[in-house]
Amino acid sequence: MSDHFVSRKPFDPQSIEAITPEQEKLFFASQWKLMWWRFKRHRLALACGVLLALMYGSILIAEFLAPYALPTRHTDYIYSPPQPVHLYHQGEFVGPFVYGWQYNLNMDKLLREYEEDRSQIYPLQFFCRGDSYSVWGLWESDLHLVCAPEGGTLFILGTDRLGRDMLSRIIYGARISLTIGLLGITVSFVLGIVIGGLAGYYGGWVDATVQRITEVIRSFPELPLWMALSAILPVTWSPIWVFFGITLILAMLDWTGLARAVRSKLLALREEDYCAAAQLMGARPARVIGHHLLPGLFSHLIASATLSIPAMILGETALSFLGLGLRPPITSWGVLLNEAQNINVVAVYPWLMLPVVPVIVVILAFNFFGDGLRDAADPYRS
Amino acid sequence: MARYILNRILLMIPTLIFISFVVFVIIQLPPGDYLESYISELQSHGESIDMAEIERLRAQYGLDQPFLLQYVTWASGMLVGDFGYSFEYGLPVTDVVGDRLFLTVIISIFTIIFTWMIAFPIGMYTATHQYSWGDYGLTLLGFLGLATPNFLLALVMLYFANVTFGTSIGGLMDAEYINQPWSWGKVVSVLEHLWIPVVVIGTSGTAAMIRRLRANLLDELDKPYVTTGRAKGVPPFKLLVKYPLRVSLNFFVADIGSMLPSIISGAEIVAVVLSLPTTGPILIAALQSQDMYLAGSFLMFLALLTVIGVLISDLALALLDPRIRLQGEGAR
Numbered sequence: 001m002s003d004h005f006v007s008r009k010p011f012d013p014q015s016i017e018a019i020t021p022e023q024e025k026l027f028f029a030s031q032w033k034l035m036w037w038r039f040k041r042h043r044l045a046l047a048c049g050v051l052l053a054l055m056y057g058s059i060l061i062a063e064f065l066a067p068y069a070l071p072t073r074h075t076d077y078i079y080s081p082p083q084p085v086h087l088y089h090q091g092e093f094v095g096p097f098v099y100g101w102q103y104n105l106n107m108d109k110l111l112r113e114y115e116e117d118r119s120q121i122y123p124l125q126f127f128c129r130g131d132s133y134s135v136w137g138l139w140e141s142d143l144h145l146v147c148a149p150e151g152g153t154l155f156i157l158g159t160d161r162l163g164r165d166m167l168s169r170i171i172y173g174a175r176i177s178l179t180i181g182l183l184g185i186t187v188s189f190v191l192g193i194v195i196g197g198l199a200g201y202y203g204g205w206v207d208a209t210v211q212r213i214t215e216v217i218r219s220f221p222e223l224p225l226w227m228a229l230s231a232i233l234p235v236t237w238s239p240i241w242v243f244f245g246i247t248l249i250l251a252m253l254d255w256t257g258l259a260r261a262v263r264s265k266l267l268a269l270r271e272e273d274y275c276a277a278a279q280l281m282g283a284r285p286a287r288v289i290g291h292h293l294l295p296g297l298f299s300h301l302i303a304s305a306t307l308s309i310p311a312m313i314l315g316e317t318a319l320s321f322l323g324l325g326l327r328p329p330i331t332s333w334g335v336l337l338n339e340a341q342n343i344n345v346v347a348v349y350p351w352l353m354l355p356v357v358p359v360i361v362v363i364l365a366f367n368f369f370g371d372g373l374r375d376a377a378d379p380y381r382s
Numbered sequence: 383m384a385r386y387i388l389n390r391i392l393l394m395i396p397t398l399i400f401i402s403f404v405v406f407v408i409i410q411l412p413p414g415d416y417l418e419s420y421i422s423e424l425q426s427h428g429e430s431i432d433m434a435e436i437e438r439l440r441a442q443y444g445l446d447q448p449f450l451l452q453y454v455t456w457a458s459g460m461l462v463g464d465f466g467y468s469f470e471y472g473l474p475v476t477d478v479v480g481d482r483l484f485l486t487v488i489i490s491i492f493t494i495i496f497t498w499m500i501a502f503p504i505g506m507y508t509a510t511h512q513y514s515w516g517d518y519g520l521t522l523l524g525f526l527g528l529a530t531p532n533f534l535l536a537l538v539m540l541y542f543a544n545v546t547f548g549t550s551i552g553g554l555m556d557a558e559y560i561n562q563p564w565s566w567g568k569v570v571s572v573l574e575h576l577w578i579p580v581v582v583i584g585t586s587g588t589a590a591m592i593r594r595l596r597a598n599l600l601d602e603l604d605k606p607y608v609t610t611g612r613a614k615g616v617p618p619f620k621l622l623v624k625y626p627l628r629v630s631l632n633f634f635v636a637d638i639g640s641m642l643p644s645i646i647s648g649a650e651i652v653a654v655v656l657s658l659p660t661t662g663p664i665l666i667a668a669l670q671s672q673d674m675y676l677a678g679s680f681l682m683f684l685a686l687l688t689v690i691g692v693l694i695s696d697l698a699l700a701l702l703d704p705r706i707r708l709q710g711e712g713a714r
Contacts, residue, residue, distance in 0.1 A: 212396075212397075212400070215397065216397055216400050216404070218643070219397070219401075219639075219643060219685070219688050219689055219692060220401065220685055221642075221643040221644070221646040221647045221650070221684050221688060222643060222647045223646075223647030223650050224646070224647065224665060224680070224684055225408075225681075227650070227665065227666060227669055228408045228409065228669055228677065229408065231666075231669035231670055232411045310528075310529070314531060317531050318531065318532070318533065318651050321531070321533050321651075322651065322654060324666070337531070337534065340537070341537075341655075343540060343541055343544075345537075346537055346538055346540075347541060353534060353537075353538075356530070356531060356534050359531060360529045360530055363528070363529035364525055364529045367525055367528070367529070368525075
């Protein structure tokens with residue numbers, strides 16, 4: 001028997017289980033960090049997230065971004081088509097400018113016609129003084145990102161039947177249209193978590209009742225129900241109350257999807273040992289659900305909530321379009337589209353349909369963003 | 383199987399009762415009733431109002447009775463086919479609804495077929511060509527359809543159909559066929575007008591369907607039996623159609639149930655824009671003037687339509703997929 005070598009050195013477990021710095025980073029990262037890394041890989045979703053952040057940021061400084069204030073009317077320029085912005089005048093670079101904008105009434109066709117007056121050149125002004133407005137109701141200002149040149153006009157997206165600048169109206173409309181989705185989803189998020197949580201945690205008859213109710217709501221055609229509910233809102237309500245009313249209505253019918261997701265996850269999670277441990281230690285249901293169970297599926301919930309914001313934005317647009325949702329003087333994209341309701345607009349004033357562009361962009365962005373979030377939130381995917 | 387069907391039909395009854403109650407609550411929620419809006423309308427025309435007459439009408443229509451009693455009268459009337467009376471039209475509700483509901487059904491059916499015809503090939507293509515340019519392009523196209531508000535698309539298509547094909551604007555048939563009995567010419571005229579609403583409503587549902595078919599097919603294509611088939615030399619197309627597609631078919635049928643509510647919603651709003659003689663425009667008018675029995679019956683019919691649609695899709699699914707019908711019986 002040969003004597004074998006035994007090391008006299010003290011044993012250091014670290015020497016065997018040493019992990020590289022990269023591994024350490026990965027193993028010790030929090031759940032949110034893992035999600036963020038995974039999300040970053042999804043380029044399109046990331047880009048959409050940035051775009052959405054910019055759009056929501058623009059809500060805060062809408063007055064500054066819009067060339068004109070909301071109530072400003074240009075009675076001499078009714079139904080003006082979009083005015084082109086040029087860079088070159090007769091082959092010469094002058095920077096962004098517009099030509100003079102000439103209005104003629106064509107008596108043969110009974111049409112308003114606008115044409116450029118090439119003899120006049122109005123360079124655009126940036127960070128200039130224009131219509132005054134109040135910043136967040138705190139102080140007065142009249143600074144704009146871009147405004148109409150002295151003596152000239154600037155209707156980049158044309159004007160409507162009262163001579164109001166479409167671009168400004170679209171920028172202001174984002175305020176209502178974007179927040180209605182967020183507010184609505186907050187309400188339906190709370191409803192979904194509470195109701196779905198109760199159903200999933202208690203099971204039994206609570207679960208059966210909730211299941212029945214969600215089934216009925218889901219089997220109902222959404223729009224007629226929205227219409228019926230918004231017909232209830234009294235005509236005498238102030239616009240801001242109508243806004244909250246519509247938000248509530250959208251949320252009331254939307255929570256079912258979230259409730260189902262919460263319920264099915266909780267049904268599985270409540271059988272876990274750590275849940276039983278919490279119960280044995282005497283934690284009340286609210287604590288078990290809120291503190292131990294929900295964090296496990298929170299990322300999922302946020303992702304699926306993101307995916308249902310577009311439906312709300314579209315819902316507001318549809319209701320306002322039908323005249324059942326928001327009404328002027330509130331300006332939202334749906335209200336703007338309400339004016340594009342007849343076939344004349346498509347034929348003669350197609351630029352009045354432009355508010356649909358931000359609607360499409362926002363909805364696409366939310367879809368891709370939500371898709372990316374959902375993929376990132378799923379820990380069991382390679 | 384018979385047991386499963388019976389079970390499924392019995393389950394419909396509490397659902398429908400619950401829906402009818404919700405509907406009744408909703409149409410009763412606005413303050414006042416039709417007679418009050420009627421009075422204010424008379425007043426705005428400067429006509430005198432005979433309060434005794436109003437009270438008589440109120441008693442005749444049972445508007446002075448307590449809420450629950452009114453509900454029971456309405457709901458039990460529906461059981462024997464009496465849907466109440468439309469104040470606005472001065473006709474029984476069934477006479478007002480009739481044809482309109484039929485046209486709504488027709489549009490819904492065509493829309494489902496259209497959605498399938500588009501979603502099927504695209505879903506198959508995107509699943510077999512995952513992460514190719516075609517996949518991305520078609521997916522984006524589907525999402526665009528999802529993101530465009532239906533009503534605006536309807537408006538634009540209406541205009542171009544008129545300019546390029548000379549289709550008359552609005553309605554579901556040429557003017558000379560309105561209120562005429564059904565004839566061959568009328569059918570052709572309806573078909574000529576039908577494609578716009580069908581395409582418009584279909585676009586919004588197609589994207590979701592493509593995504594789900596793609597996901598389902600991708601799951602299925604990863605399974606070992608597909609690899610075996612490929613190893614044994616089964617032609618690629620046959621390998622795709624024979625089994626993976628058949629499995630995904632189940633979910634197509636299952637999807638009718640969730641598609642129907644959104645199709646009917648879409649049909650309503652598009653109907654308003656295109657002034658189609660379906661239920662949309664009347665429903666809005668009825669809701670606004672508190673013509674409660676008309677509005678209530680419409681909502682009820684639409685709900686009934688979806689519930690029946692879901693039932694049909696469940697039954698078809700049970701026929702297609704033995705797992706589902708056996709599960710129903712195995713529980714006992």
